[in-house]
Amino acid sequence: MRKYLFFCLLLAFSACKNGLGLNVFTLQQDKQLGDKLKAEILSNPSKYPVLPYQGNEKAYNYLYAMRDEILKSDKIRYRSQFKWELHIIKDDKTLNAFAAPGGFMCVYTGLIKYLEHADHLAGVLGHEIAHADQRHSTQAMTKAYGLQVVTQVAAGSGGGQLAEIAAGLTQLSFSRGHEKDADEHSVEYLCDTRYASNGAAGFFEKLVANKAAGGTPAFLSTHPSPKNRVKDINDLAKKLRCKTTMADNTGWAQFKASVK
């Protein structure tokens, strides 16, 4: 163990601490890469029909208030360093959300309309925040595209690969370890908020029920085995003695209605 820690210190691999893989990126590179991916996504409205803030103020204000509530948690390491920018993608058929390095996040209208409680979306947001905050995203991209390509894109060259990486963001598959880690952090973050700490479990429960009914939501292709995850999330909430009662759902129906 000591040898391992020394190795980490020696090479300054920032992700060694959690044992979930190596991350040779600097925080600055995470932010740069996120900015590049954001620009790519916003420049491609046919593929990513992002709802503009103007005209959708109600929806965005609600979502940002939810984000701010989650960012109250001091367990989010980069809560003041990352921008935690949110975008809503108009696609009612896609039950998904994703996060880019540096805290750039997108939520599909399909996910919002699918959920019946604010706490469930807060759980998913917490999960996505964790992917960025724990820097799973850069690790997963490095694994998928290779260090050289991802570094070049973050530095501003390798333009040809940028579109490919941006497109891959929505399909980026994290390891089971990363998924478990994001679920656990979601519980920890929400524990410090007014939301039920196991909010993400509510979403997975609904997915499991839907899958049984024959549906195959997009979230399942990148987020495996939700059944075990419901139990793991609930167990952790209990162990940490975090609140599992739902917050007041006032405003949720109006929020959903405002997402057009």
Ligand SMILES: [Zn+2]
């Ligand atoms: Zn995930």
